[in-house]
Amino acid sequence: VTCKVQTGETYPCEEIYFEKNTQIPLRLTRVVRQGWNIVKATYPYTIISMGKPDDKYFNSIPKNWSFICQDTMLGLLHYPQTPKIDLNESAAVEIWLTTPPHRINGNDTVIIQWKLRECTDCFTWTPKQLSFNIENFHERQILKITRVKDGSQTSLIPVFNGGGFDNVLPEVYSIIIQ
Secondary structure, rough: OOEEEEOOEEEEEEEEEEEOOOOOOOOOOEEEOOOEEEEEEEEEEOOOOOOOOOOHHHOOOOOOOHHHHOOOOEEEEOOOOOOOOOOOEEEEEEEEEOOOOOEEHHHHHHHHEEEOOOOOOOOEEEEEOOEEEEOOOOOOEEEEEEEEEOOOEEEEEEEEOOOOOOOOHHHHEEEEEO
8 A cells, every 4th residue: 555745755655674584673664644744754663672572571461461451442333223123023233343353362253142131032133143353353244133022122232252352341332122
């Protein structure tokens, strides 16, 4: 991907330069906005350590960090926000994630199941669970919700498992069905 600077020259939007035949980064160049101007900026890297990183950089990280992490960027989007579903009718709700799930112990998958809050026997849905990972987090998956019994407005609440979503507040991402 290329970007154009104020002078009209075109550069790669971002490049990392490495020491020849190594994986040692030397500098980063990036096209950025500085005030009203768009320029190519260069940022040199400072090498802190070579080889295995010193333990002192990791000692402050709790060993169970992946289980206590509360990433506020993790979330769920759905459309429509509040579907109206009549008796024996269905609605298709598109579901996708705001950001990719975390890779924890080599696994980057979050499984989303659902539970009803108010009228717990008024609706059915398929599929019973959705699966997202780093590759498909932005792709919209369809949750088909069917009203099988008349009842009040009901919340369909996601139940997250994996990908760092275990600590996400599920009620915030409820589908309110009218």
